[in-house]
Amino acid sequence: MLRTEIAIRGSVCYGDLGCFTDEPPWGGTAERPLxxxxxxxxxxxxxxxxxxxxxxxxxxxxxxxxxxxxxxxxxxxxxxxxxxxxxxxxxxxxxxxxxxxxxxxxxxxxxxxxxxxxxxxxxxxxxxxxxxxxxxxxxxxxxxxxxxxxxxxxxxxxxxxxxxxxxxxxxxxxxxxxxxxxxxxxxxxxxxxxxxxxxxxxxxxxxxxxxxxxxxxxxxxxxxxxxxxxxxxxxxxxxxxxxxxxxxxxxxxxxxxxxxxxxxxxxxxxxxxxxxxxxFVAFPSDTYEAFMKVNNWQVRDSHAPVLVAL
Incomplete structure (x- = not known):
């Protein structure tokens, strides 16, 4: 499929896919400075x-x-x-x-x-x-x-x-x-x-x-x-x-x-x-640390991988 690329400062458009920008939140933020x-x-x-x-x-x-x-x-x-x-x-x-x-x-x-x-x-x-x-x-x-x-x-x-x-x-x-x-x-x-x-x-x-x-x-x-x-x-x-x-x-x-x-x-x-x-054995918990505090004895006695679901 042929697409026309149109580049503008801070944005680019690729036909039917739409336009993309490098402005916040995709750039210029603490998490994405570049x-x-x-x-x-x-x-x-x-x-x-x-x-x-x-x-x-x-x-x-x-x-x-x-x-x-x-x-x-x-x-x-x-x-x-x-x-x-x-x-x-x-x-x-x-x-x-x-x-x-x-x-x-x-x-x-x-x-x-x-x-x-x-x-x-x-x-x-x-x-x-x-x-x-x-x-x-x-x-x-x-x-x-x-x-x-x-x-x-x-x-x-x-x-x-x-x-x-x-x-x-x-x-x-x-x-x-x-x-x-x-x-x-x-x-x-x-x-x-x-x-x-x-x-x-x-x-x-x-x-x-x-x-x-x-x-x-x-x-x-x-x-x-x-x-x-x-x-x-x-x-x-x-x-x-x-x-x-x-x-x-x-x-x-x-x-x-x-x-x-x-x-x-x-x-x-x-x-x-x-x-x-x-x-796989899964347990609901707010944190892994909270789970281990309550269930550490079960984990030690189990050979199955343990999944904590948050």
Whole structure:
């Protein structure tokens, strides 16, 4: 789809996707001191890869909205969109694995969204590119609604890290999305920002989130949000340090499994919860500390991961 890019000081317009500004609350605030405009759709190059029970082992790329008609998309099935985060792609494996696990338990259209062109850049830029990716997803959902009479109530969007805020952006533009799941929503440049900037409970009929890396960015390099963003927020093991993830060292920053070990656990936990929904034990509590004070004896005697729901 050809879009005309119109750049003005402090704002940029991308055709049907609308206009974007770097003014508050997206820039020039304590949480976002540097205002950046999102890159163009052409530079971000968002791609959609479809996995269904007809093609469980390989992607079908939706190269344009109209190519949906020649794919295995079925309008009588529910649809899942899975979105990666910073410096990632849909071909890294975890999105495909999540689709395959979903297809074991339900017959759905599972789309893996790849926005590598906008994620492999400086984090400050990627954090602003999510607005365009979310607008594109909203446009795609609008196409399905118009051409297939497809209701947003059939849609569940799942986003990891920055992908959680992509989901929020799409939900802000499409009323009636059934569910959004944020998998350790990215914290830097989103923590303590207004709802229009980040994932928020108003973005879907039901919003849930798993928080696994809520330590401060400095000095512990926590990459997720400590702030609740959904109707139901889960904090496994307190939401800071996951079993098997040690304290990051400077040398370890070279490797994803160490730099982002806690951060990545969110999508691993979510995938496992699809496969074995009874494997996780959750308790409602105002804080993890309050939960431990009352339930520490139960945690010591249990081998199951513990999720505290706030």
């Amino acid at each position: 205002g950046l405009l999102p890159m163009s759709p052409e530079a971000i190059n968002t791609r959609y890869f479809l996995v269904t029970r007809e093609n469980p082992d390989y992607f079908q790329e939706i190269i344009s909205h109209s190519s949906v008609s020649t794919s295995n998309f079925k309008p009588n099935r529910k649809t899942r969109f899975i979105i990666h985060g910073f410096v990632n792609t849909a071909e890294r494996g975890w999105q495909m694995e999540m689709c395959q696990v979903m297809l074991e338990v339900e017959d759905v259209n599972c789309f893996c969204i790849d926005w590598r062109g906008g994620s492999f850049t400086l984090y400050t830029q990627a954090a602003n590119n999510i607005r365009v990716v979310g607008a594109e997803l909203a446009s795609f959902i609008g196409y399905l609604s118009k051409n297939y009479d497809y209701s947003p109530s059939m849609i569940h969007i799942i986003g990891h890290s920055l992908g959680a805020h992509v989901a929020g952006e799409a939900g802000k533009r499409v009323p009636g999305i059934a569910r959004i799941s944020g998998l350790d929503p990215a914290g830097p440049l989103f923590q303590n920002t207004p709802p229009e900037v980040r994932l928020d409970p108003t973005d879907a009929d039901f919003v849930d989130a798993i928080h696994t890396d809520t330590s401060p960015l400095i000095p512990k390099i926590g990459l997720g949000m400590a702030q609740s963003v959904g109707h139901l927020d889960f904090f496994p093991n307190g939401g800071q340090t996951m079993p098997g993830c040690g304290t990051n060292s400077h040398f370890q920053l070279l490797f994803d499994n160490y730099l982002a070990c806690n951060h990545l656990r969110s999508y691993k936990y979510y995938t496992e919860s699809i496969r074995t929904p009874d494997a």
